[in-house]
Amino acid sequence: MMQTDIKKLKWHRLLYSFLKRFVLFAAGWLALLGGLQMGDIWFVILFLAASSAISMYTVPPGQWVLRPLAVARFFPYFLLTALRGGWDVARRVFYRTVPIDPAFITVENDWDPRKTLILVWIISLLPGTASAVIHQNTIIVHVLDKKLPVDEEIQELKRRINDMFVVDKV
Known part of the structure; x- marks a missing residue:
């Protein structure tokens, strides 16, 4: 059975999942924007990090159900x-x-x-x-x-x- 409590997961699994999500969201951002725009990069990084962290709580690692x-x-x-x-x-x-x-x-x-x-x-x-x-x-x-x-x-x-x-x- 899959774990649903994010606090019980090991830190390296959390970090790996966070990084995968960050890269996925960054790729989506780049695709939607049409390329790298450096104007507000710190805001974008903050937004991507926040989105990745929120996604960790909404769909904990190991809980994704779609292929x-x-x-x-x-x-x-x-x-x-x-x-x-x-x-x-x-x-x-x-x-x-x-x-x-x-x-x-x-x-x-x-x-x-x-x-x-x-x-x-x-x-x-x-x-x-x-x-x-x-x-x-x-x-x-x-x-x-x-x-x-x-x-x-x-x-x-x-x-x-x-x-x-x-x-x-x-």
Whole structure:
């Protein structure tokens, strides 16, 4: 089980984590700024140090739950899914010949509430879906056409979301 109390961690692990975060935040700052600007470097260093220290308390070392490469792989899938979903809605609004046979389907949610929340947020972007709501241990999805393979798309989405999360070691 992971430790959650930052005071119980060894100083070298804290320092290593602080330095990694500082470098990550500095790289983000450089990327957003478009290069090194030396005008207010002391303010920037102070801001980066404060951001790194605050992040140590909000997400202690060893508590990060997402795999960065899996998140990067998920991003294009997410964009494509959002575009497909938007196109599907536009077709249904502007072309009356697109079939509409609404129904509700029930999907089992994950034991991890973070995964369930991400799933529900993204389900409504899938083509053929209108909305989703969490109800006890299930997710109820309003589909626009029950003949569409929405359930299969939701299972694929669940797999991709699961891939993004680090597996807890018990």
